[in-house]
Amino acid sequence: MLLIVLKLLPLSAILESVFGDAEDGTPFVLRKIATIVLYLIPYLVVGYDVVIKALKKIGTGDFLDEEFLMMIATIGAFAIGDYPEATAVMLFYQVGELFQSIAVGKSRKSIADMMDICPDTAIVLRDGSEEEVDPSEVSVGEIVLVKPGEKVPIDGLILDGTSSLNTAALTGESLPVEVTPGSPVYSGSINLTSAIKVTTTTEYENSTVARILELVENSTDKKSRSEKFITRFARFYTPIVVLLAVLISIFCAIFTDLGISGSIYRGLIFLVVSCPCALVVSVPLSFFGGIGAASRRGILVKGSNFLEELSKIDTVVLDKTGTLTEGAFAVDAVHPNQVDADKLIDIAALAESRSHHPVAESIVNAHGKDINSSRLGDVEELPGRGIRAIIDEKEYFVGNGKLMEEVKADFHECHLPGTVVHVAMAEAEGSSEYLGHIVINDVLKKDSPDAIADMLRAGISDIVMLTGDNEKVASKVAGEVGIDKYYAGLLPGDKVDKLESLLDGTRKVAFVGDGINDAPVLTRADVGIAMGALGSAAAIEAADVVLMDDRLSKIPEAIRISRKTMRIVKENIAFSLFVKIAIMFLGAIGLADMKLAVFGDVGVLVLAILNSIRAMRIPKTR
Amino acid sequence: MKRTFKLEDLDCANCAAKMEDAISKLPGVTKVSINFMAQKMILEADDDKFDAVLKEAVKCVSKVEPDCRIIL
16 A cells, blocks of 8 residues: 555646646636645545544544544645645554554564463373364363473373473473473473373363463453553543643634644644553553563563562562472481481481371481381370380380480480481480480572572562571571571461561562462562462462462562563653653644654654563563 | 453554443443453453443444454
């Protein structure tokens, strides 16, 4: 279409010169009509659809939109006799629209690509044969075959096969995960090396990938304050500009020599710039882009409002267990007394080998070797104290200080923080020989210290750790990760109180927990962040921001993404308003023509969209 | 009841905002959100009135942008 227009433009100019210069006595009016008709041809070729749309809408009552304004503006140009201007303005507008639709289409496509974690089909094994079906048609307990290079369609457990999976789409981590029979697999991960058979544990609608997609797509549901501001702003802005346009026209008509049509035309420049589209499109698009970028890093933000809040966070409150630490126990130190360390671990591991308590399991893990249960005789659990076990026909006591006191062992408490398991061997006359103790501690996550340092670098002024553990353990962990403020010995209810004491209105507080039993604290904080949510529906439910894996380093990253998004939003608001107001001002004093006004409308829109697309890119760390 | 619809030929963001505004004022609508970029509308309305609300919503959409259609 553009080509036709470009060919027609010079043609109409030629025609005009023929008619305009002709001194053959043709009546002036006739010549004028002929000129208008001839100019109407390229005008309509360029803008027939705009005119049709505008005319269609006049009947509906709410017609003050772009098309209507363009029609009026160009009719205005005809009215003041500036015929080429009418076509040029329309052409300029159409080119702008073309750019706009390219920009919108492009960003829609990048969003679609970003969301392309959804498997299209699933191969189900039914009656021994492979059947390709839609993932939503697979029911719980069926066996699906995932070939190398394909996406896992539904969450499940591996029935057969060993492979490595790329979970980057879910967690943002590119390191492949090794899976063996019995391992859970999550939909959306890509099978890398060899075919696996998976027994499904959920329906497609409830599988990880479907939940992520729903979260991200519905995130625009919860509007940020900036978005609400724009909607409210647009409501006042348009009528005010219309009023100003009318006032300017009246003013010019009375006090200048522009004439009525000239004055109206000047007012029209105002109207054309008036569309708040640049803001209405670019602000939500920036948020959507930011949320998308975060989701590609395994950070699910449940709404634009939370992304906005996240950018303002200055205080981060962390739970200790499961957040800073693995939430899994491991033997930290072995302090034998009179026997060697291996012997001490050996006795303790044998005694604890039948228990499923995490502390017992950590000792068995530290033992590392096969446990010969034939050496183990009678085992008795002593509630709140420990275990009495017969090993190699000798009587041993494994437990806390209270137990040691009871069996009259000459024990001493350890100087190290943590859970201490004492071991003693029974002797005659009810007393026992003390063999030493084992110190067990929750293991610190590898990236915790770095993540804390990174948060401080990202401008978080206050980091506070909450824990139910005792003072000694708390100060050890806080020291190791680099947190100087902590509260120890808290009951679950105390955590909410502590958080509330921090929420004094002067700061924005994020709480980070593992989402398992800290739901009340998560909901109370300005932003509740749950980590390690892969496969945990409860955590996704309770939090505002969900980290798909349990790496604390995702938190400074999330804050960076949110800040970048907010910067882009603010840039767009400032830029669009500045350009529009400047053009209005220039238009009012007669320095801006209609083409500049059209630029103020579509040109600004295109630039704002292009800027918003930047929000989709993940900011570089450091 | 909450349902998601796809919108075809939704070309103008300001129009999307206008549609959202008009639909949110319909009686029976609890919540409506139109995502211009994803071309989707999430409509939440009372169960018994949902069909009637949807019919009105379709009208709102075509009134604001005649070319735009809700895919039912």
